[in-house]
């Protein structure tokens with residue numbers, strides 16, 4: 241018995257980052273593999289991890305090496321081919337039809353550069369905290385802070401397909417779910433007066449809520465969704481504060497605004513995220529990032545997110561960052577996992593082949609098309625290029641589904 245999901249079908253990677261555009265020495269490559277800054281013990285390596293093993297298995301052949309190539313051989317081959325060729329191969333082999341790219345991390349390729357390497361379109365996601373940090377870096381009086389952030393956010397939203405918040409990393413997800421008042425924002429901005437004009441990490445809770453709610457206002461007008469980081473990430477995170485169930489009141493507050501919310505990654509709280517997607521009409525989930533980092537266990541994690549999540553609420557992402565291996569690996573592990581889950585259902589007669597195909601289509605592409613307003617082909621009249629190498633402007637409101 242086979243579902244057709246084993247075949248290569250196009251995916252929309254609804255949340256990823258750019259890649260490094262330089263060659264890496266052995267140690268840089270090893271460190272970029274792990275979401276940790278910590279070094280492995282002597283005589284051990286970050287390659288000895290589920291993600292390291294998965295890269296050796298699934299990425300080595302793309303570089304013309306045998307599966308399970310040794311790390312030193314892998315790193316040498318990567319340098320021999322050079323980063324341009326390596327990035328081109330992995331990004332194209334991913335079989336992704338569109339990349340939706342968070343541009344909040346400096347030092348990585350832009351969506352435009354990713355687009356040229358991958359030869360498919362790459363669209364921008366604006367990270368709200370980074371916009372607020374730019375305003376702080378430019379320096380502003382406390383009384384002007386709110387307006388300046390709003391101007392910058394609206395400008396960025398006009399050329400983005402989503403906004404994103406990393407508030408989970410800064411204060412966790414149990415934040416006060418209400419928008420802050422104007423004078424609260426002014427006095428909070430006065431509190432951070434000492435860092436005005438410098439590159440500082442925004443951690444002030446009122447200003448984080450202000451950036452978030454300003455983004456929500458702009459995104460609701462532009463009819464684009466909000467992506468929120470939930471679940472595991474790098475060691476900056478306090479894990480238990482990133483449980484998406486902590487967002488329940490906030491999600492309720494958003495419901496009347498007509499804005500859609502995608503809970504990114506969620507692992508190991510992906511069951512909570514699936515519950516929220518099942519309860520709230522505007523909430524979507526993915527287990528990107530987790531699939532790469534759990535490697536061989538990806539089918540089990542995907543099966544868990546599919547326990548309760550409605551099929552029309554589940555999205556694909558890689559959350560790949562820095563290494564183009566991760567853009568390919570996410571897609572490979574997702575296809576393997578979805579095939580394994582649906583085939584298991586087919587074998588036990590919980591599903592028919594036609595419905596399995598429909599679910600594959602929804603999760604791989606159609607749900608993201610709908611949430612990000614990409615249903616019409618980008619080349620058609622929905623988008624217009626404002627000159628090569630620059631941003632794009634939306635020229636027509638995207639169609640919305642009735643709820």
Ligand SMILES: [Zn+2]
Pocket residue numbers: 255256257342559
């Ligand atoms: Zn991310």
